[in-house]
Amino acid sequence: xxxxxREARREHARRRESARRRxxxxxxxxxxxxAAGAVAAVALASVGGGGGGGGGRAFPPASRGARAGGVxxxxxxxxxxxxxxxxxxxxxxxxxxxxxxxxxxYHVINPPPPGAPFPGLYVSASEFSAQMQAxxxxxxxxxxxxQMWAYWKRGVPLPAGKPIVLSFDNGYQSQYSNALPVLxxxxxxxxxxxxxxxxxxxxxGLSDSQVRGLVAAGWExxxxxxxxxxxxALSVTQLAVQVAGARKTIQRRYGVxxxxxxxxxxxxxxxxxxxxxxxxxxxxxxxxPGWAGPDSDPYRLPRLRVxxxxxxxxxxxxxxxIRSDPAPPASYSG
Numbered sequence: 001x002x003x004x005x006r007e008a009r010r011e012h013a014r015r016r017e018s019a020r021r022r023x024x025x026x027x028x029x030x031x032x033x034x035a036a037g038a039v040a041a042v043a044l045a046s047v048g049g050g051g052g053g054g055g056g057r058a059f060p061p062a063s064r065g066a067r068a069g070g071v072x073x074x075x076x077x078x079x080x081x082x083x084x085x086x087x088x089x090x091x092x093x094x095x096x097x098x099x100x101x102x103x104x105x106y107h108v109i110n111p112p113p114p115g116a117p118f119p120g121l122y123v124s125a126s127e128f129s130a131q132m133q134a135x136x137x138x139x140x141x142x143x144x145x146x147q148m149w150a151y152w153k154r155g156v157p158l159p160a161g162k163p164i165v166l167s168f169d170n171g172y173q174s175q176y177s178n179a180l181p182v183l184x185x186x187x188x189x190x191x192x193x194x195x196x197x198x199x200x201x202x203x204x205g206l207s208d209s210q211v212r213g214l215v216a217a218g219w220e221x222x223x224x225x226x227x228x229x230x231x232x233a234l235s236v237t238q239l240a241v242q243v244a245g246a247r248k249t250i251q252r253r254y255g256v257x258x259x260x261x262x263x264x265x266x267x268x269x270x271x272x273x274x275x276x277x278x279x280x281x282x283x284x285x286x287x288x289p290g291w292a293g294p295d296s297d298p299y300r301l302p303r304l305r306v307x308x309x310x311x312x313x314x315x316x317x318x319x320x321x322i323r324s325d326p327a328p329p330a331s332y333s334g
Contacts, residue, residue, distance in 0.1 A: 090157040097294065193260075229242055288325075
């Protein structure tokens, strides 16, 4: 029996190390591909919510984000604001929470098409559903980053269960069509990190009505900026457009707070962090694995990228494997 236990422990350790190696190889490959891309020059006019096209660097090519349908009016801002704020419930206790929270990162919720340059960023709908069911059975309950912050800072109660944040980058249509129904069945919400320019809805981006549908369903709407540009490479003016300009446009368009920023490709340095702070964001997320806690730097929160072909068991194992990982570094460029 003792030998069986030892073998089981060794097998568990082998699986954890295998998952770590697979994640490192994938991230290294993505970084090399991204380094070859061109950095977009962003004009201030592109923030106006009108007809700007792509212009940003792709990650992956289909993830240059969603134009929000060219809608600039705030006609439904009131209802959107009410739905967004409804996810932060309960009275503050005045006793800050201490529970650490993992943040997962998803991209396309579909199988990769033939020849996709970043197949690891595609998680099929069935795979996603199985992962969510496994998380639920393990006792997790998805919350928003605003809820997480209210709990940490003011002791606002969280829903029953172990908190976890499910973030979705770039604004893919499949996040609405395939992820939303799964989370809705569980009574969960997601966090949409949307871009303002990129692929039109016909090529995979969220439409304006779909963005509003996510907000109405209680999802939190945050941003990766205007066009997924490499923020480290931008001028001060371009950086302000990407960070502050995107927040103002989304606030005006959808009537939501937009309290969190998401670094495109995870790239940031002291100058980028200062721009995010200056724009009024509560914090920002990285692509460095780990768990976030009340003692974390809110402008360098870790996240776990969920790759395609990750079984529910592997995901649960990876979550535990990164629980004690060090905090993200002071700067990151891939």
